[in-house]
Amino acid sequence: MFRTVSELVEIAEQENIIISEVMIRQEMEAKEKTREQVFAEMENNLDVMEKAVEDSLQGVKSVTGLTGGDAVKVQEYMKEKTPLSGNIVMDAVSKAMGTNEVNAAMGTICATPTAGSAGCVPGTLFAVKNQLNPTHEQMVRYLFTSGAFGFVVANNSFISGAAGGCQAEVGSAGAMASAAIVEMAGGTPQQSAEAFAMTLKNMLGLVCDPVAGLVEVPCVKRNAGGSTLAIVSADMALAGVTSTIPCDEVIGAMYRIGKQMPSSLRETGEGGLANTATGRELKDKIFGTSV
Amino acid sequence: MKYSSVFDIIGPVMIGPSSSHTAGAARIGKAARNLFGKEPKWARIHLYESFAKTYRGHGTDFALAGGLLGFETDDPRMNKALEIAEERNLAIEFIEDSAGVSHPNTARLIIGDDKDRMELVGISIGGGKIEITELNGFELRLSGNHPAILIMHNDRFGAIASVTKILAKYEINIGHMEVNRKDVGKEALMVIEVDQNVDDSVLKELEGADHIEQIAKIVS
Numbered sequence: 210m211f212r213t214v215s216e217l218v219e220i221a222e223q224e225n226i227i228i229s230e231v232m233i234r235q236e237m238e239a240k241e242k243t244r245e246q247v248f249a250e251m252e253n254n255l256d257v258m259e260k261a262v263e264d265s266l267q268g269v270k271s272v273t274g275l276t277g278g279d280a281v282k283v284q285e286y287m288k289e290k291t292p293l294s295g296n297i298v299m300d301a302v303s304k305a306m307g308t309n310e311v312n313a314a315m316g317t318i319c320a321t322p323t324a325g326s327a328g329c330v331p332g333t334l335f336a337v338k339n340q341l342n343p344t345h346e347q348m349v350r351y352l353f354t355s356g357a358f359g360f361v362v363a364n365n366s367f368i369s370g371a372a373g374g375c376q377a378e379v380g381s382a383g384a385m386a387s388a389a390i391v392e393m394a395g396g397t398p399q400q401s402a403e404a405f406a407m408t409l410k411n412m413l414g415l416v417c418d419p420v421a422g423l424v425e426v427p428c429v430k431r432n433a434g435g436s437t438l439a440i441v442s443a444d445m446a447l448a449g450v451t452s453t454i455p456c457d458e459v460i461g462a463m464y465r466i467g468k469q470m471p472s473s474l475r476e477t478g479e480g481g482l483a484n485t486a487t488g489r490e491l492k493d494k495i496f497g498t499s500v
Numbered sequence: 501m502k503y504s505s506v507f508d509i510i511g512p513v514m515i516g517p518s519s520s521h522t523a524g525a526a527r528i529g530k531a532a533r534n535l536f537g538k539e540p541k542w543a544r545i546h547l548y549e550s551f552a553k554t555y556r557g558h559g560t561d562f563a564l565a566g567g568l569l570g571f572e573t574d575d576p577r578m579n580k581a582l583e584i585a586e587e588r589n590l591a592i593e594f595i596e597d598s599a600g601v602s603h604p605n606t607a608r609l610i611i612g613d614d615k616d617r618m619e620l621v622g623i624s625i626g627g628g629k630i631e632i633t634e635l636n637g638f639e640l641r642l643s644g645n646h647p648a649i650l651i652m653h654n655d656r657f658g659a660i661a662s663v664t665k666i667l668a669k670y671e672i673n674i675g676h677m678e679v680n681r682k683d684v685g686k687e688a689l690m691v692i693e694v695d696q697n698v699d700d701s702v703l704k705e706l707e708g709a710d711h712i713e714q715i716a717k718i719v720s
Contacts, residue, residue, distance in 0.1 A: 320523065320628055363509060372603075377626075
């Protein structure tokens with residue numbers, strides 16, 4: 210069983226297999242399940258993700274009205290104009306936001322690794338799909354590779370905003386997506402690790418400051434940011450760029466930063482954007498002025 | 501390791517908006533219901549720190565209610581759980597508690613009916629995963645990763661042996677076991693994680709064993 214990213218990469222290299230295969234084998238062994246069972250469960254998650262993306266592109270609105278509709282706006286923009294950041298990046302932005310819009314609207318999603326960060330992994334998957342033309346199996350494997358890296362973060366650091374800030378949620382999610390893109394694009398396990406490290410590095414220190422305590426603002430748009438970084442870091446890793454600080458040490462740094470973060474910046478809705486004039490005003494509007 | 505499966509990371513499939521505040525809360529509620537062994541008539545739920553500050557926006561209230569009603573994390577009725585609880589005559593009270601706790605997402609559930617009462621503390625550690633850290637005043641650490649049997653018993657010679665003998669007879673393998681007691685010779689709790697779900701007939705036999713008071717199981 211792997212505990213660190215370096216162990217994960219080592220197993221893949223020694224056995225000459227890809228990361229997703231390491232994760233599938235470990236899951237089969239740990240849970241005493243067949244390959245078919247493990248695969249079918251992940252296929253079901255993939256279906257939920259696809260459905261959420263499709264629903265969002267029909268246009269959804271959250272109960273509070275704070276979020277919804279931005280995924281559609283970006284798709285329309287892509288049809289009318291040439292996005293400065295390119296089609297894949299904007300498509301990922303649209304689908305990542307879309308997934309979180311569905312989440313805010315109480316729709317069904319698959320947490321990856323959390324619900325607040327559920328957009329990055331599917332958003333990037335359904336965006337890079339258009340260029341990489343993966344098989345169905347490769348798409349399911351994308352989720353196993355994301356999960357393998359998330360598994361290390363969850364066991365060595367944290368994945369919830371309440372515990373470690375948004376760096377632990379969208380930071381982990383974007384980084385997981387990065388690693389999976391690299392594998393799908395034909396990169397090596399080590400390149401997946403480099404991409405993961407580079408995305409997480411860019412997310413370090415990210416606080417969890419939801420306006421009115423709701424998983425809407427800034428969560429939906431942060432998923433857009435996370436998926437953008439995921440694609441860019443994957444490209445950097447595929448180009449041969451490496452992270453000076455090794456992946457496991459970046460995860461360790463994220464953990465220590467989270468521990469140092471005051472509670473007001475860890476999903477209490479008390480600090481950061483939640484404590485701006487507009488943030489407070491929205492809270493009063495939604496929940497009534499607290500005496 | 502706290503997380504043992506890839507599906508702890510990619511999953512659960514759930515109704516939003518928050519995996520730790522909604523899905524995790526639903527699972528804490530469901531664990532309480534399972535351990536209580538029936539649908540409670542009333543519940544007093546203390547919420548701490550991030551749970552206390554943001555539970556309305558996150559739907560932690562309806563998710564806990566949904567769990568108490570037996571809903572899974574992706575049950576489409578989840579956001580209507582408070583209304584459904586009312587229809588089923590389950591009275592729920594939420595208390596924003598400012599006491600210090602060791603995890604930011606902590607809930608204390610005191611549930612009961614006309615006859616029985618149970619108190620449980622659950623923490624939501626992220627991504628929908630939970631741990632039960634206290635049951636009726638006993639500290640424990642139950643992940644819900646494996647099926648488990650919880651046995652309230654009297655701290656007497658042979659109590660543990662009588663239980664393990666029955667489990668051995670049915671070829672049930674123990675993965676992890678913890679015994680906790682309030683004082684020498686007083687009430688005690690055995691927490692036994694096993695490899696496979698245990699049939700009710702085995703639980704019945706365990707109930708009849710020496711010094712056993714009460715039994716509950718968690719199905720994985």
